[in-house]
Amino acid sequence: MQNVLNGIPLWWYLVVSSALFCIGLYGTLARKNAIALLMGVELMLNAANINLIAFWRYLAPASSGGLAFAAFVLVVAAAEAAVGLALVISVYRATRSIDPEKLDKMKL
Amino acid sequence: MTIQQVLFIVIALAVLGSAVFVVTTRNLFRAALMMIAAFFGIAGLFVLLDAGLFAVAQVLIYIGAISILVIFAVMLTRGMQGMVPRNSQATAAAVTVAIVFAVLLLLFGPLRLTIDVARWPVLSLFAANTSPRDVGGIAWTPPGQVIPPVPDTYIADFGRSLVDLNQYLLPFLLIAFLVDVVLAGAIFIARQRRPAEVAEDRQLQAEEEAEEAEAMRRAGALPGPASLPEGAVASTSDH
Numbered sequence: 555m556q557n558v559l560n561g562i563p564l565w566w567y568l569v570v571s572s573a574l575f576c577i578g579l580y581g582t583l584a585r586k587n588a589i590a591l592l593m594g595v596e597l598m599l600n601a602a603n604i605n606l607i608a609f610w611r612y613l614a615p616a617s618s619g620g621l622a623f624a625a626f627v628l629v630v631a632a633a634e635a636a637v638g639l640a641l642v643i644s645v646y647r648a649t650r651s652i653d654p655e656k657l658d659k660m661k662l
Numbered sequence: 663m664t665i666q667q668v669l670f671i672v673i674a675l676a677v678l679g680s681a682v683f684v685v686t687t688r689n690l691f692r693a694a695l696m697m698i699a700a701f702f703g704i705a706g707l708f709v710l711l712d713a714g715l716f717a718v719a720q721v722l723i724y725i726g727a728i729s730i731l732v733i734f735a736v737m738l739t740r741g742m743q744g745m746v747p748r749n750s751q752a753t754a755a756a757v758t759v760a761i762v763f764a765v766l767l768l769l770f771g772p773l774r775l776t777i778d779v780a781r782w783p784v785l786s787l788f789a790a791n792t793s794p795r796d797v798g799g800i801a802w803t804p805p806g807q808v809i810p811p812v813p814d815t816y817i818a819d820f821g822r823s824l825v826d827l828n829q830y831l832l833p834f835l836l837i838a839f840l841v842d843v844v845l846a847g848a849i850f851i852a853r854q855r856r857p858a859e860v861a862e863d864r865q866l867q868a869e870e871e872a873e874e875a876e877a878m879r880r881a882g883a884l885p886g887p888a889s890l891p892e893g894a895v896a897s898t899s900d901h
Contacts, residue, residue, distance in 0.1 A: 561664035562710070565770050570674045570707070572766040574681055574700075576759045581685030583755035589690060589735050593697055596728065597681050600704050603716075611711045615812045618823035622830045624716060625820075628723055629837050633844040635728045639735040640848035646739040647855070648863065655750070 567608035575601035588642045588652040599631040677703035698729045712812045
């Protein structure tokens with residue numbers, strides 16, 4: 555009664571992507587460096603991508619909707635990483651610190 | 663135990679182990695390298711899911727571009743010397759994350775919660791059949807149904823769907839526009855500032871601090887004269 559492909563049920567992929575998402579969430583919340591924070595965000599986006607591709611394969615492999623969604627997540631993650639790291643570099647040049655707990659003023 | 667199951671377990675453990683290392687290590691550079699290992703593992707999972715296009719895209723984009731960018735950023739902000747402690751909300755974050763993971767496991771994991779639709783007739787409005795269903799709502803295929811194989815032309819179909827007016831052309835063009843804007847914006851944000859611009863930034867910062875100090879004095883939060891002579895910088899020695 556389960557979705558099984560070559561012996562791998564769908565929920566195995568969902569458990570892996572949930573675990574990866576939670577690990578990335580911890581990394582984003584509990585790190586004192588802005589770059590480490592962005593690394594956690596990238597892990598979360600990858601977990602979402604695993605989820606999308608798994609559901610595409612198990613439920614609708616003939617359609618392209620799941621692939622398109624995953625491709626857009628991939629591209630937006632790359633763009634967001636670029637801007638985030640540019641901001642980190644800029645903030646570091648201005649204040650010599652990238653501790654997100656210390657960046658609590660909106661002015662630079 | 664099929665070969666795919668063994669491969670899946672090995673790759674999944676590698677991915678999750680690397681990810682745990684990424685979020686707990688104090689050395690930023692090692693974290694970036696383990697993130698690359700995690701991305702390789704995820705590419706392996708995509709291969710197991712018959713999505714070879716995305717495995718290659720994952721390696722090219724995440725490992726070939728984003729990880730290099732992260733390493734550049736780590737190198738350019740070396741003043742932190744790469745030792746990353748945990749911040750003040752680390753334990754709260756760990757507890758929250760554990761709760762979130764437990765909820766997700768209850769919805770999708772091996773011991774899922776199921777609801778017997780026959781006992782809750784209102785759910786039959788949403789459920790197509792009345793067999794016990796997951797609370798998480800994952801579709802159960804009826805027994806004996808085979809998951810269809812991926813068509814051989816899935817890459818061509820995907821490519822065609824991105825330029826088809828009736829499918830995903832609009833999101834595709836929006837994403838292209840987004841990438842252009844992000845490219846220009848990131849270059850502008852991270853540009854080297856000329857000395858004149860650096861001096862101008864510092865002067866603006868000093869003026870804003872003076873205004874803020876004066877506003878706090880007027881509100882009675884700080885002792886001192888109510889107004890400053892023009893052009894003077896507020897002293898911050900009384901904080």
